[in-house]
Amino acid sequence: MKRKRVSYAKYxxxxxxxxxxxxxxxxxxxxxxxxxxxxxxxxxxxMAFSDAKFLxxxxxxxxxxxxxxxxxxxxxxxxxxTVKMWVVNFVPQITLALILAAWFTNNQKKIxxxxxxxxxxxxxxxxTAATIGILFANLFxxxxxxxxxxxxxxxxxxxxxxxxxxASAAQNSVSFMQFWTWYGNTMIVLIAGILGINPEMYxxxxxxxxxxxxxxxxITIPNLKTMLLYTLVTSxxxxxxxxxxxxxxxxxxxxxxxxxxxxxxxxxAFSGSYQYNKASAASLIMFVIISVLSAVVFFMLRDKDEIKxxxxxxxxxxxxxxxxxxxxxxxxxxxx
Amino acid sequence: MDTEIKVxxxxxxxxxxxxxxxxxxxxxxxxxxxxxxxxxTRSTPEIxxxxxxxxxxxxxxxNYEILVSKDMFDPIKGFIxxxxxxxxxxxxxxxxxSLTAYAIVVYEWKLRRGFFTFIMAVMMIPGVVLxxxxxxxxxxxxxxxxxxxxxxxxxxxxxxxxxxxxxxIPALPIEIIQSARIDGxxxxxxxxxxxxxxxxxxxxxxxxxxxxQQWNNLFMPLILLTQKxxxxxxxxxxxxxxxxxxxxxxxxxLGLTLTVLPLFVVYFLLSKYxxxxxxxxxxxx
Numbered sequence: 001m002k003r004k005r006v007s008y009a010k011y012x013x014x015x016x017x018x019x020x021x022x023x024x025x026x027x028x029x030x031x032x033x034x035x036x037x038x039x040x041x042x043x044x045x046x047m048a049f050s051d052a053k054f055l056x057x058x059x060x061x062x063x064x065x066x067x068x069x070x071x072x073x074x075x076x077x078x079x080x081x082t083v084k085m086w087v088v089n090f091v092p093q094i095t096l097a098l099i100l101a102a103w104f105t106n107n108q109k110k111i112x113x114x115x116x117x118x119x120x121x122x123x124x125x126x127x128t129a130a131t132i133g134i135l136f137a138n139l140f141x142x143x144x145x146x147x148x149x150x151x152x153x154x155x156x157x158x159x160x161x162x163x164x165x166x167a168s169a170a171q172n173s174v175s176f177m178q179f180w181t182w183y184g185n186t187m188i189v190l191i192a193g194i195l196g197i198n199p200e201m202y203x204x205x206x207x208x209x210x211x212x213x214x215x216x217x218x219i220t221i222p223n224l225k226t227m228l229l230y231t232l233v234t235s236x237x238x239x240x241x242x243x244x245x246x247x248x249x250x251x252x253x254x255x256x257x258x259x260x261x262x263x264x265x266x267x268x269a270f271s272g273s274y275q276y277n278k279a280s281a282a283s284l285i286m287f288v289i290i291s292v293l294s295a296v297v298f299f300m301l302r303d304k305d306e307i308k309x310x311x312x313x314x315x316x317x318x319x320x321x322x323x324x325x326x327x328x329x330x331x332x333x334x335x336x
Numbered sequence: 337m338d339t340e341i342k343v344x345x346x347x348x349x350x351x352x353x354x355x356x357x358x359x360x361x362x363x364x365x366x367x368x369x370x371x372x373x374x375x376x377t378r379s380t381p382e383i384x385x386x387x388x389x390x391x392x393x394x395x396x397x398x399n400y401e402i403l404v405s406k407d408m409f410d411p412i413k414g415f416i417x418x419x420x421x422x423x424x425x426x427x428x429x430x431x432x433x434s435l436t437a438y439a440i441v442v443y444e445w446k447l448r449r450g451f452f453t454f455i456m457a458v459m460m461i462p463g464v465v466l467x468x469x470x471x472x473x474x475x476x477x478x479x480x481x482x483x484x485x486x487x488x489x490x491x492x493x494x495x496x497x498x499x500x501x502x503x504x505i506p507a508l509p510i511e512i513i514q515s516a517r518i519d520g521x522x523x524x525x526x527x528x529x530x531x532x533x534x535x536x537x538x539x540x541x542x543x544x545x546x547x548x549q550q551w552n553n554l555f556m557p558l559i560l561l562t563q564k565x566x567x568x569x570x571x572x573x574x575x576x577x578x579x580x581x582x583x584x585x586x587x588x589x590l591g592l593t594l595t596v597l598p599l600f601v602v603y604f605l606l607s608k609y610x611x612x613x614x615x616x617x618x619x620x621x
Contacts, residue, residue, distance in 0.1 A: 011523045012443030016451060019436040019492045026470070026489035027461060033469030100361075103354050111354060119607045120362045123369075126603045126610070128552040130570040131595050134577055135372055138588060146371055146387040180364070185614060192615035234460075241462045244554045248574050262464045262555075269468050270559055280468050287465040 031287070038065050038280035043273060052277075065281035075282060077256050078264035085171055085246075085260070086239030089178035094231065097186035102216050104187075105194045107202070121184035129181070129244035136177055137249050140164070167257035170250055174258050177245050186231055193227035194220055229296075237293050240286065261286055369596065376590035383585040395586055403587040406580050411594040413565060414572035417483075421557070421568060422550040424487035429546045430539050432491040437500035438527055442513055452501070459494040463555060471559050481563045486556060496542050503538040504531075541613030544606055548599070569595050
């Protein structure tokens with residue numbers, strides 16, 4: 001029986017080959033390649049990698065590309081914008097998603113047409129981000145655009161407002177688009193999380209006379225902690241890579257106010273003077289930032305039951321060994 | 337009975353607020369698309385006159401003429417190209433992810449735990465980080481303007497492997513596989529003919545999600561495809577931002593509508609699976 005199982009083990013390796021090979025060729029190698037480029041003078045659309053030289057052989061410092069990128073004001077602006085636009089989108093997003101999730105899972109309120117609302121709230125998430133960017137660029141058009149028309153008619157403004165000139169308006173528009181496309185997704189994730197909470201807790205709370213708000217703050221929120229953290233970190237990682245919407249909406253303008261880190265890398269590498277080396281350095285810096293964030297998710301996602309089981313098994317093994325040792329010593333003593 | 341009615345009454349005003357908020361948000365989700373579709377049928381002067389209108393006009397055909405006359409935007413070609421890439425990538429992703437998950441769940445091998453940990457660790461590698469190296473590699477081997485570099489990487493889709501593993505553990509009892517072995521089935525045959533059919537629901541949800549993701553992908557196609565005839569739908573869309581369409585509002589809205597329609601159809605047919613997929617994918621085992 002045992003011998004048979006051993007003979008099957010090789011299929012575990014065989015069936016993993018496609019994944020591993022593809023990962024090595026299409027992910028790991030490009031990452032290392034990008035890293036190496038970050039230490040060379042590779043730039044210009046026609047320069048081949050074989051003609052590129054490492055910076056020290058040109059009398060420059062090994063880390064020059066990294067230093068240049070880290071000290072470049074544009075990169076700072078890009079990082080700041082990315083974080084800012086992410087925060088302005090995420091705070092209202094998670095708040096609204098949490099409130100909606102609490103409403104939709106409330107047994108007393110029994111909201112009708114939930115299926116319809118879920119489908120409609122999630123809808124923007126399914127649409128191509130590039131399409132949304134251009135659609136909103138048209139809706140926000142100046143002087144005659146949908147948003148301007150509505151604001152004028154409602155009397156919020158006296159004259160048309162040019163969203164494409166004001167830096168803060170452009171940033172907030174991008175944040176709004178991100179919010180608008182993602183809150184439905186977050187809501188569904190949180191609903192799943194709330195439905196996973198033991199219903200007996202709510203029943204017990206109800207018997208004890210806790211009202212809806214108390215149940216939300218003392219049962220839902222504490223039990224949803226991991227889920228909220230997970231949402232936070234995945235959203236942050238996604239947000240750090242924000243590209244499609246800022247690129248098609250105003251392509252980083254006005255005054256670089258919607259320039260994100262990804263857009264910075266893209267414009268450095270694939271336009272103008274094709275500075276692959278600087279862009280690679282920026283990529284690696286982003287990689288470090290995102291890796292740190294990923295590490296957090298990774299520790300959260302570990303299979304907790306399995307770890308517990310593993311620990312128990314190890315402990316039992318240890319105890320067994322101890323017992324064997326003791327028995328042996330006893331035998332030795334008796335033998336003497 | 338009495339108290340029940342009281343509770344019901346007490347919650348009524350609050351419920352009204354909830355419905356108002358929900359209806360407002362639903363309108364917010366739908367309104368931009370409604371405007372988009374209506375404006376696709378209106379002429380540029382009409383749109384410039386009043387941007388907001390819910391009454392369709394009769395310039396749909398004219399807008400389409402203008403849209404394709406510029407020799408840039410080709411919705412049919414973009415559609416076909418996107419279908420080829422998204423289908424290829426999705427098939428690769430779900431088939432090989434299932435295979436990888438199968439290797440992790442069914443077989444006991446030394447590196448199994450380590451391999452799974454590794455998959456979870458690489459789940460979040462951002463595309464931007466490898467883009468320059470990948471671009472240079474693809475050009476070096478002469479595969480620029482080819483769909484293969486956009487399809488092949490999907491074979492290694494860690495997030496789908498993770499999901500398939502979670503689904504497989506309860507859904508695929510080892511006894512089934514053992515009985516197949518007794519009947520003399522090879523391991524690869526067992527996977528294809530016995531495991532895959534059991535995994536169909538998970539393959540469906542992951543397949544839909546993966547397809548939509550691939551369909552919407554802008555970054556990689558943008559840097560790897562330079563020939564106009566290879567452009568995907570999102571690249572076609574980004575062309576609408578160009579100067580040649582600057583004053584053709586109706587045509588731009590029509591172009592956007594054409595890229596959204598296939599997604600609408602897919603979504604309203606499959607929304608049940610899509611929403612279930614997000615919910616299940618987010619709950620960890």
